[in-house]
Amino acid sequence: MRRRPRVGVVTFPGSLDDGDALRAVTSMGGEGVPLWHAHRDLRGVDAVILPGGFSYGDYLRTGAIARFAPIMEEVSTFAEAGGPVVGICNGFQILCEAGLLPGALIRNRQLRFVCRFVEVRVETSLSPLTEGLVPGEVLTVPAKHGEGQFVASAEDLDRIEGEGLVVFRYCAPDGAVDDEHNLNGSLHSIAGVRSQAGNVVGLMPHPEHAVDPDVGPTGGQPMLASLLSYALARV
Amino acid sequence: MRYRCHVEVDLKPGLLDPQGKAVEGALPAMGWTNVSNVRIGKSISLDIEASDEQEAIAQVHEMAERLLSNPVIELFVIRGVQENPGLALEDHP
Numbered sequence: 001m002r003r004r005p006r007v008g009v010v011t012f013p014g015s016l017d018d019g020d021a022l023r024a025v026t027s028m029g030g031e032g033v034p035l036w037h038a039h040r041d042l043r044g045v046d047a048v049i050l051p052g053g054f055s056y057g058d059y060l061r062t063g064a065i066a067r068f069a070p071i072m073e074e075v076s077t078f079a080e081a082g083g084p085v086v087g088i089c090n091g092f093q094i095l096c097e098a099g100l101l102p103g104a105l106i107r108n109r110q111l112r113f114v115c116r117f118v119e120v121r122v123e124t125s126l127s128p129l130t131e132g133l134v135p136g137e138v139l140t141v142p143a144k145h146g147e148g149q150f151v152a153s154a155e156d157l158d159r160i161e162g163e164g165l166v167v168f169r170y171c172a173p174d175g176a177v178d179d180e181h182n183l184n185g186s187l188h189s190i191a192g193v194r195s196q197a198g199n200v201v202g203l204m205p206h207p208e209h210a211v212d213p214d215v216g217p218t219g220g221q222p223m224l225a226s227l228l229s230y231a232l233a234r235v
Numbered sequence: 236m237r238y239r240c241h242v243e244v245d246l247k248p249g250l251l252d253p254q255g256k257a258v259e260g261a262l263p264a265m266g267w268t269n270v271s272n273v274r275i276g277k278s279i280s281l282d283i284e285a286s287d288e289q290e291a292i293a294q295v296h297e298m299a300e301r302l303l304s305n306p307v308i309e310l311f312v313i314r315g316v317q318e319n320p321g322l323a324l325e326d327h328p
Contacts, residue, residue, distance in 0.1 A: 061305055068302070097305065104307040106246070107253040151250060151308060185251070 005231040008035040008045035010075070010091075012066045016053035017088065017208060024208040025049070028224045030231075037069040046231035047084040047128065048075055050091025052144075052206060062105060062147050063093035072098060084128035084230050085200045089145055092192070092202030101193055101202045102160055103152035108145070109185020115144040117217055118183050118205055120168040120191045121175050127167045127194040127201040128230040129223040138175045139219030141205040143183060143191075148204040150186035150193070157187055168192035168203055238283050238291040239319040244304045244311045245276035279303055282319055292316055 007025040009032060011018045022032030033045050037055075042048065056065035066072070072094075079085045079100055087095040095101040108114060122130050122137040152160060160166060168191040170183045182189045184204070192203030207220030246252045252274050259273040285291035295313055304311040 060302070064302065064305070096307070104305055106250065106308060109251065109253065111253045111257050149251075149253075153307065156307070 003232070004029060004031045005046045005228045006031045006033050006044065007047045007049060007227065007231065008033045008042055009049045009051055010035045010037060010071055011051075012037040012053070012055035012069060012094075014053050014055045014057055015051050015090070017051040017206065018053070020206075021049050021051045021088070021208040024211045024220065024224055025228075027211055028221065028228055030224075030228045035071060037066070037071050040070050040074055042071070042074050042078055046234065047086070047227055048078060049208075050075070050085070050087040050094050051208070052089030052091060055090055055094065058090075058147075061097065063090060063095075063097040066090075066094045067098040076100065079195070079200050082197065082199050082234065084227060084234070086128060086227060087200075087202035088206055088208065089148070089204055092204055093147070095200060095202045100200050101195055102156050102165065103150055103190075103193060105147050105204070106149050106151055107147050108149050108183075113144070113146040114148070114183060116142065118143045118191075119171050119173050119175075119181070120203075120205055120219075121171040121177065123166045123169060124164050124194070126164070126198050128199060128227050129192075129201050129203070129207070130167055131226045131230050133222055133226060136175060138171060138173065139222065140217035141207055141210045141219040141223075142216070143205040145184070145204055148184045148186070150190040150204075152187060160190075160193060161188065163196060165193050165196065166190055167194050167201055168205070236285060236287065236291075237319045238285060238288060239315070239317050240281055240283055240291060240295045240313060241315045242279045242281075242295060242299050242303055242311055242313050243276055244279065244299070244309050245274060247308060247310055250308055288316055288318075
C-alpha cells in the first residue's frame, strides 16, 4: 500500500488557517502534521505548508518577524534540499520576506481587505501545487487579505516572467487576464510564484479552504492533490 | 557608550503607496486642495550600546538592511545618531 505523505503545517503566533490546512491535507489523503514555530524540528515531514493568518500581528511588515522564527531555519534547509514548501497568504508573505521567493506583498491597490472567491489561471505545471495540471486551467478558490498586491523591481519582474516563475494569475472565469479581474493590483496579475528550483511556491488565495464540496467551490483539491503526489515522488 | 538612533523607512519612489493615496484623498475634503505626493513611511528609534558612533551606525545599518526594511520595496536612511546620556524612554521628546 502506498504511504500517506506527511505534510507539516507550521503554527506561528497569529496563524489562523493552520487548522484548515491540516484538515484539508487529511481529507485529500495525506497525513497532516502540526509543527510549532519555536521548535527546530520538522518531524520528518515530506512537505511543509506555511499557513495564512497574521503572524506576530503583521508588525513591522507582514511576515517580517515570522521569518526569524526558529523553525524557519529548518524550513530553509528543507527547501534547499529540494523539499516542497508551500506558503499560503501570510505564508507567502513570510517566504518572500525570507528570500525563498522573489518579490514582496504590499497593501491592496484598492486599500480594502478583500474576501471572496476568485478565479486563478495555472501558468506552469512546474510547481508542487500544479504538477499534473495544465497551463491555462482555471481554478476557483477563496482569497482574503489586505496586503496581497504582488510587487517586484523591474529587473526581478523580468526575471520572474522570463524564467517562468509565475504559477498563478488572477483571471476572469474564462481565463482572460485583465485589469478588471486583478484582485488587488498585483503586477501582471500575479497571484502566486515559485522559486527558481521549483520546489517552493507561494500564493495569496487559499486552496485549503476549497476542498469540501459541501461548503463551496473545490479549486483547492487539484492543488493539494498535486502537493501530495509531488511529496510522495520525492520519498 | 549608548547612542540614540533614528531610522526612517519609506516605500521606494516607484511603488504605489496606498496609505499615502488614502490620506491624499482625504485632505481636499478638509480644504487642502494644494497637496500631492503624500507618502507614508515608518520612523524607528532605538538605543544601542557601541564603542563609538561609527560602530553604532554600522550596526544599525545592518539591522535596517536585514529586518527594519525590506530592500525589495523600501529604502531607509539613518538620521540623528546621538550620544545618549541614558535617559528613560519617556524622557525623549
